[in-house]
Amino acid sequence: MDINYRCKIPQCEGLNDSLWIEFAIPKVNNKFEKCNTYEFVGEGEKCEANSFNRSSIVKCDAYVYSDEDSIVKDFDLACQHWKRTFVGSAYSAGFFIALPLTGVFSDNFGRVKAISVATAMYGVFGLLRSFSNGYLMFVMAEFLETASAAAAYSASFVFGMELVQPSGRVFGNTLMNFSYIFGSMTLPMIAWWLQNWRYMLRLVYTPSFIVISYLLFVNESPRWLLSKGRAEEAISIILKAEKMNNVKLPDHLLASLKASPKSEDEDRYEPFSSVFVKVVKSRTMLFRLILYCYLWITCSFGYYGLSINSVSLAGNKYLNFMLVAFIEMPANALCCMVLNKFGRKKVLITWYTLSAVFCISLSLLPKQDSIWPLIFYLAGKFSITVSYTTVYISVSEAFPTNARQSLLAVCSTTGRIGSTLAPLTPLLALYYQNLPTIFFGSLALTASVLSFATPETNNLTLPDNTKEAEKISK
Template sequence: MSQDVGLDAALRELGYFGKYNIVNYALLLFPVYLAGMYGSAFVFEASDIHYRCNIPECEGYNNNTWLEHAIPAKDGVLSKCQRYQSNNNSGTCSIQDFNTSIVKDCESFVYSDEDSAVKDFDLGCQHMKRTLIGSAHNAGLFLSLPLTGIISDRYGRKLALALASLMNGVFGFLRSFSSGYIMMLIFEFLEAGLGAGAYSTAFVIAMELVGPKGRVLGNTLLNGVYVIGLMSLAALSWWLQSWRNLLRLIYIPAMFVVSYYWILNESVRWLISKGRNTEAAAILKRAAKMNRVELSDEVLAPLYELEKLNTDEKSKDSSNVNHKLEGNMQSNLMKVIKSSIIRKRVVICSFLWITCTFVYYGLSINSVSLAGNKYVNFMLVSFVEIPANFVCLLVLDRFGRKKVLIVTYVLSACLCIGLSFLPKDQKWLSLVLYLSGKFSITVAYSSVYIYVSEVFPTNVRQSLLAVCSSLGRVGSTLAPMTPLLNHYYHNLPAIFFGSMALIASILVFSLPETINVALPDTVEEAEMLSQKRSKKESA
């Protein structure tokens, strides 16, 4: 008997968005909102502010006309990292006091009044150190995703959410008191490595809270609130103008999410998967009371039958059962390893995921270097994700997964590469292209998540999805370093983004279409998806 039979029937009778679901969703939206801010806090925490070389022999002069004699300029902009050799002649800081034929690197810096870790830790012209702050944060995802997943699957969703949120709050708050660069780097990694799983756990609870027909709306709500978190981050940074105060303000609320361990009901679907069907039935009854509906005995009966069945099995010697399950798991894993089709699919899907995270996060991070107000630019680049998610829902079931992926990857590539051909004075047109590129890659990102879950067999789907997702974090880890490319050519990051997206669009052609196709349960059924594609092409 399927464990979901009683649950799906119960969810239909409860209603997909009754009072119980609305209350629980409202609670879950709060950690999702916080996650939107935490994921990109480093963008404003270690922003590249204005500074120049310190010229000790001239700093006492009130008239800054000597700067053009002491510091080389390009297109009317003074160099941030170089100065002219001093002759120490007249001491008047005139052009005669500097040898403009000899350029050397700065020994110390004069920073603007802007607030940033760059100023606090004297990171002037140490671009690798600055971008490493963001990379350290995103590298923490390699630890947080599997760690939180293990806790969530073994000990429950509530505990995983509470622990991850506590780690967010503690290490994020402590980071605001960093007295040095290394201390900041360590807390950046620990906060993400132990706390970034709060979002994925809240997402799982939300998806398990409703039936299939309610997941589309639920997913859209979660994505929308996450984007609001991103926009709030930029607004708060603009208002506070202090990265330390910003961290204290946004991370303290995470500690209140710990109370969810006592407030939030455990996922009914998780309880059933653990054989705790009586507890699951009790939660469903409370939900029915809140929604003012009466659950029929026929709906709850399968849960009690499963409870009795599980109790009987536990009373027997379970060593043979465990041995059989272990053997089946090893057998399925060997089938995946031996299947050239599945292996190729894993590699391609991982590259698609890497491309999405690389371009998605790269465009967000580099938006602060666009002409104009960096806070407004970041909010605009974040806002386009809301309509992008709605478009994704409209086009995926109408045009198919492959067509949407190919079109959005190609469109993103053309828009990003097209930025490099625009003259610098076309600021508004550049912003429009930039926002359009973020829009298209967001649609691709949402589509990839759905598509990858459809091309792998049920018995190893979660494992292979985790492999692709984990490898995809390579893109988000490298993305914070892309601003370094600006120092070689202003539009080099956009060209990199476009090239990656173009390669991804070509690779999609080798994958099968999954629209209106039943999810494969075995490796053999998953392989047949490609065979069906080949038959259609030959026909």
């Protein structure tokens, strides 16, 4: 976010008396402008009322910054709003590279390898960014961080979904999201405590290197191994799980896993490359892919947009960010209660609509000395979080195992159009304060209508091939 600064006026800076600011800098709504000053027409180092031409306003060429820790101050970004907001866009743009590549990597080499390598890359570029000596290096490190590592979460999500039975997917997703929320709430606490963005990055990213050890002791997804025809390895892991949980699976279930893939189902172990061809040729699957891509765009645009704009709300920016993050916890708890009971489609339609109502209504509420804008803002974030979680689960259930990570990556990559544009939305507030939330609400409204076309995947077994995935719609 922006910080406090003003024009630097060399003729006046050394004076103990700061009254000269009153006649040196224009005011808008009783606040000093940050980017403009009255033209200096005095002589020498005198700084008096008649030293400025109040009928002539000029752009600043140097600035005096407040004592706040920020890249705006460190890299001299005053009044360069596009550079400030572009940091978030550069971060999100990296997803367009990372998600497809990691999706292919995960579907070919396994979930655990994808998670471990991607998270280690997070640590490398996150720490590198903390040593940035200029804006360009900072933005490049921001982009490369996500370009090499952004799919760590989606790979973890798919891994988790493949470990649980249909009735356990929502609860498993809720546990993962609670961890995500805990991280989101911890971030502003660390920033508030350290008040130094370089130290904050070093503290936040160093634990990423621990995840590389997953290669040594975390077992691969048995479902992924089975999809690759590696039944013996999958059964070995299942037997470990039997021992750890003190349970015994029926012998006929283990025997069925050892059966020859060709005798069971010709398509069950089809290579992921052929799945893409079948998706493109299938009208049902292609329409489903396009539909989920749009829903993902609207979710990411509203979700990240509301998070980013929260620091501009009245009050403490750290507490506001924590509140907007915390509201995701009851949202995910609600998902856990309603998704299995009412199904995916009804939840999507309902909460997309509510998100639109809350966001658009913000423009109708009084702003002065009222808590209602904050309440509606949190309600909007609550609603879009429910929608986002539901979309995530629906996508993971709607596509076949061999290409699940890759097709989820396609949806997530396309959805990053929304998260790439979201950091730019604070610029809209320069023209009208509620314009960002009106945009969020409008997109959510169209998504609620399109959600009628989504397939219902509640309590269905995950499809292992294209034919099984097509049957979901029927």
